[in-house]
Amino acid sequence: MITGILTSALLLWTPLAIAAMGGLLHRVGGVVNIGLEGQMLVGALIGALVSGATGNWALGVLAAGAAGGVVGLLMSLCVTRLGANEIIAGLGFTIVLSGLIGYLLRSVFDVSGTLRVTGLDPLPRVLGLDPLFLLAVVLVPVIAWSLRNTAAGLRLRATGDGFDAATALGIPANGIRDIAGTIAGMLAGIAGSHLVLGQVGLFNEDMVAGRGFIALAAFYFGRARPLPTALACLLFAVFDATQARLQTSGVPAQLIQTLPYLVVIAVLTATAVRDARGKSRRAG
Amino acid sequence: MSVFQGSNPGKYSRALTRVVRAAVPFVIALGLGGIVLLATGHNPLAFYQLLVREAFGGVDRIAATLSAATPLLFTGLATAIAFRAGVFNVGVEGGFVFGGLIAATVALQAGLLAGMVAGALAGVLVSALPGWLKARWNVDEVVTTLMVNFVVAGVTGWLVTTFLQAKGVANSATALIPQGSWLPDLLPPYGLTAGVLVALALVVLYAVWIKHSVLGYELRQTGLNPRFSAAQGIRVGRVIMVSMLISGAIAGLGGAVHALGVVHRFVDGFSPGYGFTGIAVALLGRNSAVGVALGAVLFGALASAGTTAQLFSDIPLDIVDVLSGTVMIFAVVRLWRQR
Amino acid sequence: MSVRLGARGVSRAFGAVRANQGVDVEVRAGTVHAVVGENGAGKTTLMRILYGLDQPDSGTVVIGDRPVRLRGAADGIANGIGLVPQELAMIGSLTLLENLVLGAEPRRGVRIDWARARAEAEELASDVGVELPWTAVADTVSISVRQQTEILRALRRGADVLILDEPTAALAPAQVDDLLRLLRELRDAGRTVVFISHKVDEVLAVADEITVMRGGKVITTRRADAVDRAELIELIVGEHVRTTGFVPSAVIGDEVLTVDGDVALSVRAGEIVGVAGIAGSGQDELVERVVGLRPAGGRITLSGKDITALAVDRRRAAGLGYISGERRAEGLSMDASLADNAIAGTHRAIGRRGWLAPSKVRRYAKRVLDSYSVRYGRLTAAARTLSGGNQQRVVIGRELDRAPALLVAAGPTRGVDVLGMAYIHDQLRALRDNGSGVLLVSEQLDELLELSDRIVVLHGGRVAGELPGGPESRTAVGALMLGRKAS
DSSP, X not given: OHHHHHHHHHHHHHHHHHHHHHHHHHHHTTOOOOOHHHHHHHHXXXXXXXXXXXXXXXXXXXXXXXXXXXXXXXXXXXXXXTOOOHHHHHHHHHHHHHHHHHHHHHHTSOOSSEEOOTTOOOOOOBTTBOHHHHXXXXXXXXXXXXXXXXXXXXXXXXXXXXXXXXXXXXXXXXXXXXXXXXXXXXXXXHXXXXXXXXXXXXXXXXXXTTHHHHHHHHHHHTTTOHHHHHHHHHHHHHHHHHHHHHGGGTOOHHHHHTHHHHHHHHHHHXXXXXXXXXXXXXXX | OOTTOOOXXXXXXXXXXXXXXXXXXXXXXXXXXXXXXXXXXXXXXXXXXXXXXXXXXXXXXXXXXXXXXXXXXXXXXXXXXXXXXXXXXXXXXXXXXXXXXXXXXXHHHHOHHHHHHHHHHHHHHHHHHHHHHHHHHOOOHHHHHHHHHHHHHHHHHHXXXXXXXXXXXXXXXXXXXXXXXXXXXXXXXXXXXXXXXXXXXXXXXXXXXXXXXXXHHHHHHHHHXXXXXXXXXXXXXXXXXXXXXXXXXXHHHHXXXXXXXXXXXXXXXXXXXXXXXXXXXXXXXXXXHHHHHHHHHHHHHHHHHHHHHHHHSSOOTHHHHHHHHHHXXXXXXXXXXXX | OOEEEEEEEEEEEETTXXXXXXXXXXXXXTOEEEEEOOTTSSHHHHHHHHHTSSOOSEEEEEETTEEEOOOSHHHHHHTTEEEEOSSOOOOTTSBHHHHHHTTSOXXXXXXXXXXXXXXXXXXXXXXXXXXXXXXXXXXXXXXXXXXXXXXXXXXXXTOSEEEEESTTTTOOHHHHHHHHHHXXXXXXXXXXXXXXXXXXXXXXXXXXXXXXXXXXXXXXXXXXXXXXXXXXXXXXXXXXXXXXXXXXXXXXXXXXXXXXXXXOEEEETTEXXXXXXXXXXXXXXXXXXXXXXXOOSSOEEXXXXXXXXXXXXXXXXXTEEEEOSOIIIIIOOTTSBHHHHHHTTTHHHHOBTTBOOHHHHHHHHXXXXXXXXXXXXXXXXXXXXXXXXXXXXXXXHHHHTTOOSEEEEESTTTTOOHHHHHHHHHHHHHHHHTTOEXXXXXXXXXXXXXXXXXXXXXXXXXXXXEEEOSGGGHHHHHHHHTTOOOO
């Protein structure tokens, strides 16, 4: 039972971690990305379609990343160039994308909600592990190292913490945010493709089921640091794997599903209390 | 531009700018929707004409539009009050859903009025924790209220399936409320209930209260500049808390009105995102009473017309989400330089 | 010596405001050139143009005797010009070293060569004779250290002309001395320094040449040794400034404020008590404790009543007034209407049964603004639309109109021109002469000496000593500020 949970937890961890790494980069650059959910959904659909059309999982994953990246860039442009509020833009994009996808499913593909793509090429597995799992595992240290030791990482951190100061130093802060938003979208798109190609094998319009928001919860939990964020994803994946198994034994799944969200509220509160103790100015 | 900006009606020219500015997101949305429709082989102009006719063409259609606007009046107003106090409450959806469940449950036993009160209280319960965390510890309310929505979704699902499930119903739903406890119809048989009157009364009350009451003054000042407010002796924490409680109460009352007037029970998918559309309504209306009313009617028209238009054409209702989501994104963008 | 950097006939207007009008300046290589003038004289606009951040409407920037067009900060940097702005461009969460190299990182392949960065940093620092904690996070170090980092950053980018915009505004006297020494050293090493200030004594201490600006125009450029202090002040202000001088209080009554705890002091009726100290010596904490914005240890009484546990509104009701040192962030709500700003803190008293009658609000606000000669158009206009001096009058009017038993005035003349300053000083004295107590916190020693009946000096969060007001106390207060015993 424990190994069973662990195996399925690792499978569930992969898309969470990839999407959360994208959100983390965007967060470090100073933008809270609430659009991960919609970007994952786009990635899932495009991944399924392209994998089916080409019979090649790798092309499916790449196309999913590209589609997610385009959406991420558009969303970022709304925020950086048009002054849209990042929260509103994120929610709005998620609403538009799920509406658009539902519309296309019904009007073009003539299905209601679920799309079986013929010739879909699923991710290969070696010892039960798929390539995207490896990608997630590699991403965590690579991102941690890059943030510290590359000019891009340094500039991204500078943009996130001191937008005006960075601009004054001649750093194209808006451009950097756009790049971060694009990468976040790409990773979210790839994460979405994992749901189809690595887990379910077909596309459903509700298949992301809040994972984009769990990823958001994870990088809040990990305070935008790669390793803690990845571990938070693992914790949430274990919750998820456990509830799927406990469901049969009468433990309420709906309540276990709320755990990640409750954990985030608790973490944010603990952080805020510590900050408030640090500087003692009161709100009123 | 800040989403917390309030309205300052007065000069006609400024009112005109306001109208133009509010129209821009719709124009963009119709354009984008048009591209989608064209690409999938539909005539957008014909579809939009159909939408307008289905939204406003006749007493029955206007009644349907107002009926669809009713939940949005509540959620838009609930959002606007919090935004006005500088609190970015995106948890109105949770208050609406929980209010609906509790109202549907209480009304089964204790009737209409008790159901409404219980619904409002349930909404207060949902907003109280994030409100208190923000007021006391300055915990980022955007994330906590967003998370509370998901927690509420899980908890309501569990409550329904575990304790409140109606017998002989396939999906998860509570028992049907007896007709005696329904909100009365205003224009039978068009399904417009007295709920819209409750909503409009609240909107009018808000308009006067925010501008001319002491608490409304404190709420506006807190939203504009909390540090200034604290230094002048306004108890910022208390104002934030009050704004969140009122916001929650209105959200919960909205859920109650929806349960007791329209659905007559609580079911899965009780709210197709009324709370989130409410954010778009508040943004589009710049948190003013008139703006919220107009915004709710516009989005209500989209929803009601989209539903029936679906019957007359083979265009799926999902197109409405594309339109309203686009309006939401562009409601707050800066399309030309200001100042 | 040739001209290193200059302006010829530079004009720049922002809407109706003509920030620069036909400005001619010549900064000769290897000199410290001061540009002085009051707030709004056009100094910062000129510097932004010289650096390339802004472009003139007409006229031209001159570099090494030849006219050039600077299209952006990058052009300024390419011409060897560095700007140290008033609001330092430091990223709080990065280390000083990271801040130093940000935007021009030494690289080895894709990674930043931290060893080389560190070596460059040490070399730059020892060149100009400073020592910096390179691995410290910027938020945790003093303004003076951040400023030095910023200067080194400009040098590292190859600047041999350094423009410093009001660099001493937030520094303690001893830190000012260090900065002036650093500027002289840069000059002696052959670099050129443009020093913007409105503080006459610093300018006279460090500059070789002085350009005076007023109302967007250059009034004159003089050699520093050819002008004396009084003359320079008159050039800056444009008229002879009437100074009241030190007038001690005639009648002093009972204590209106007592504070216990780390900082213990009292203020009596009819008395102005000044609080002196270098920045960060506990002034902010004291003000926030007295006003009620910070939970207090120790006991605070107002007119004999224990207010330790009271919130801000109750303290105000008990007779407290507060002029915030941060007008734009705390003193006023810039986006709120003038009426809403004027009634803030009094709004509960104006209201009846929870409602504010519009006519009553208008009457009250109009009376306050008119009696403190605020120039405004409409009561519904946002506070942001007023000039800085007028904004401060709104604050003064709102607080003084309530005739507080105790007024806490923190930096009441910050960002106000000399004439506005005289007005505010008169108002504070008038309040005192009517029997109120004033707790005056200021970073301007002159202001404290001239206004205060007593001066309490803070050092390291504690009271270092207390001295009588008046110009004779200058040296003694200065010594206490640095933590030395007054002789």
